[in-house]
Amino acid sequence: MSPRIGLNDFDMYYSSSGSGHPVALLHGFPLDHTMWKAQIDELSKDHRVIAPDLRGHGRSQATPGPYTMDLLASDVNTLLDRLGLGPVVLGGLSMGGYAAFAFARQYPNRVKALILADTKAEADTPEAQARREEQAQSVLKDGPRGLVDQMIVKMFTGKTSTSNPALVERLRNMMESTSPTGIAGALRGMARRPDSTPLLRSMRVPTLIIVGREDSLTTVSDAEKMANSIPGSQLVVIPEAAHLTTMEKPSEVNSAIRRFLQRVE
Numbered sequence: 001m002s003p004r005i006g007l008n009d010f011d012m013y014y015s016s017s018g019s020g021h022p023v024a025l026l027h028g029f030p031l032d033h034t035m036w037k038a039q040i041d042e043l044s045k046d047h048r049v050i051a052p053d054l055r056g057h058g059r060s061q062a063t064p065g066p067y068t069m070d071l072l073a074s075d076v077n078t079l080l081d082r083l084g085l086g087p088v089v090l091g092g093l094s095m096g097g098y099a100a101f102a103f104a105r106q107y108p109n110r111v112k113a114l115i116l117a118d119t120k121a122e123a124d125t126p127e128a129q130a131r132r133e134e135q136a137q138s139v140l141k142d143g144p145r146g147l148v149d150q151m152i153v154k155m156f157t158g159k160t161s162t163s164n165p166a167l168v169e170r171l172r173n174m175m176e177s178t179s180p181t182g183i184a185g186a187l188r189g190m191a192r193r194p195d196s197t198p199l200l201r202s203m204r205v206p207t208l209i210i211v212g213r214e215d216s217l218t219t220v221s222d223a224e225k226m227a228n229s230i231p232g233s234q235l236v237v238i239p240e241a242a243h244l245t246t247m248e249k250p251s252e253v254n255s256a257i258r259r260f261l262q263r264v265e
């Protein structure tokens, strides 16, 4: 379930389930592949679903950063090479979406279709870059707890956070198990990511955009901008969901992905 491969400079864990057309799912920050558990369970009934723990996350080793989105994309490309896979449906949530943009730029022939969940095309502002560096230094000094406390309240709606403490606990454990080196590497990599807006108009693969109506980190307006720029893309707004739609509204997200896959396969 969680095999490991040695890449150039680190060991990467990934989950591989099912058989059929391949789907690769890239998780957000500072998470791991289990944020896709509900989608892996559903889609692996008739697809090969690959979900890596990106460098420095989950069980994959942390190397000194920054983890640029190009580096994360190249890790995923090497993994797909080693697994002998051709073009895949590539999904990414938030940071996973930033990495998916980098992947689409570097390896366009390997992307059969894209699923962009709770993500955005723009680069960080200078203020956001400075904030990420402060966060990286604070996590390296004091551990992840402070950052996790700030982030966790934005991941689910208030309603879900109150009614489903077990889900919040699962998420907190996932975030707090990410090593300080991994968190700092990802923060510094995200701060360096380029603006992907110019890529959008040139994209020619079927694209599904998913966003939680109450996502305050990557908003409905960010999703609409992507949808307006990517030719023929489809936008699905998930009601009563915030940033982590895959965990908060798994059935709705699964249905949207299923409908999309039927259209593209």
Ligand code: MLT
Pocket (backbone or CB within 6 Å): 027, 028, 029, 030, 093, 094, 095, 096, 190, 217
């Ligand atoms: C994520 O969920 O991956 C992060 O919130 C993305 C970000 O910090 O920009």
